Amino acid sequence: MSRPAVPLRQKFFTFNVAVLLFFIGAGAVFAYFRFFHGFASVTNLNPGFPWGIWISFDVACGVALAAGGFTTAAIVEIFGQGKYHALLRPATLTAFIGYFLVALAVCFDLGKYYNIWHALVFWNGTSVLFEVAWCVMLYLTVLAIENLPAVVEQYKGNVQLPGTLGMFNRPGNWAMGKADVFLRRTMAFFVIAGVVLSFGHQSSLGTLMLIAPYKLHELWYTPLSPLLFLTSAVSVGIPMVIFEATLATKFFGRKPETELLGGIAEYIPSFLGTYLLLRLGDLAYRGVLAKAFDGSIQGYSFLVELSLFAIPYFLLKRPRIRQSGTKLFLCACSVILAVVLNRFNVFLIGVDPGSGYNYFPSVGEVAVTLAFVAFGVLLYKIGVNYLPILEAEEPDHEPA
């Protein structure tokens, strides 16, 4: 708000980029076998567990952790908290990257990935997955549009394509100008649409497993699941923004935004509080709380999940914790881990197909998942390096 966003323009090929490329390469090797020799050559998936970590992490966690985009957009643009404007562009970019990776991960997990467009033409309204697919697809489009202003800002009147492509410079500039006008007029429409679409599929992801009442553990099988998925996604939005901003300042050598992050963190306890109230209320109402203490893996997993949600709730109520960069970061990590564990619990740990099958992810599955994470980080680095995403810093070393 106070300062314009500018591209970082740092040296691109650093050691960290080499590490990312290594992970992407490793994942690509396993991906080759998945695509040309079948799932059995890479994954531990089986008839009892047709969905593994590619669904529970890459898709379910991917969507939840990209919630920073719509929560920040809602706080800044809809609820008018303009002081957090600096966080909006990075949050929108990471959300776009997140959803792009979700879509890519879905293609890796689908048996006939080239039929993915069938969801557009063959409609089955009773299918929860159908609704998720449409919402994710539309929201990915909305996110692309929400990120366009950064592209337009960078290249408007400044399109310089190399060589023979230079003939497209003028039409390029013309299109940029048109896009600028269009975006300024319609952005409000897309911002609200983004929030509504997010509500839709964040909650529907929670409805997915409700079709398996005899497979999902009682601690997670509840008619309230869609609402719990939505509120937990809203809760993890700001922690993701804090997590990403903290890492970005560290790796790009920027000044910490502790004051700004501590400010927006004030919302987290009310979101987490709402979630915890619904979660515990639901468990108590259904009378299944005792299951958490029956000594089963599911029981312990639930207790860890609940603690990871509850501890930051109490800690982040204190201003002193919020104003400490490290403590705030750790609290954010706790919420993120809580949501990740919750999604794993719903899609894997809490699932017993009743057919004697077990599942633990294979090396190949983990490698592909890590490759997606590395690819996401790489895309973020490309984004902030060449587009005006992060705000310009105040001139350094000014006498105080």
Add this chain to the structure above:
Amino acid sequence: MDISRRKFFKVTAAAGGVAACAAAKPALAREAKEPDPNGYGMLNDSARCIGCKACQVACKKENKRPAESSLQDELYDSPRNMSDHTYTLIKLFKDEKNGVSSFVKRQCMHCVDPACQSACIVGALKKQPDGSVKYDGDMCMGCRYCMVACPFNVPQFEWHKAIPVITKCTLCSENRLAKGKPTACSDACPAGAIVFGKRGDLLKIAHARIEAEPERYVDHVYGENEVGGTNVFYLTKKQVAFASLGLPDFDYRPVSGLTESIQHRIFQYFIPPIAVYTILGGIMFYNQRRKDLAAQAHGGDGHE
């Protein structure tokens, strides 16, 4: 100013929460689909089954599926579980309580209100008028939600193929039923343990068998009502419970009742999404206007 804004935020959050609660509240199961007594199905009588596996062989032959050997020498077909190559399978189970054993035939139940049909993202699985649940591999994108949804873990996936599809029992719908022939497995059964026929007739036969030999059979036809009814029924010996045969005590409601009612409530005429959109739009407009007015009061031009 700040207080009123915060209050506004809280009120709208609460309203949104209530609206979402109302939408997510479990509706009574939607109207159950009535079973069609004229749809075809089968009655698997575990008390009569002698475990010869002729049905398994006939099924493989009919569907041109390769043998699966679980033994070292790979001399003959011996699958341990249903798989992409094995649509039907004879398994031997012991009752948990008294140790009496019994054979049971595993296969697609051809549900009256199939969970797989409700779950399938593109509608590639559909209940047919002939009673079978038909799968269309050309429509399928391989998401495997049907496998998650099926309470009997019936649909199988071709894990070893580069371009895999789902496989399962077809009730011989196209290759035999359409030609007026019974299913391959029932045709092969030498013990009268697999009866092919119309759902209504099969129920009559099943109840007649129980009535004729009440000391031999458990007085229950599995599949008459379970998960909303199936087109494949089971009878079992008095000493062996259905649950011991891998046929759990499922509720009489279809498993897709809850997901469908939630979906239906959220998307009925698109009212909830439009309502949320309108509320958010109102809040955005209100905040924007307040900001503009504040800027004007300070002599600005209305923008930051």
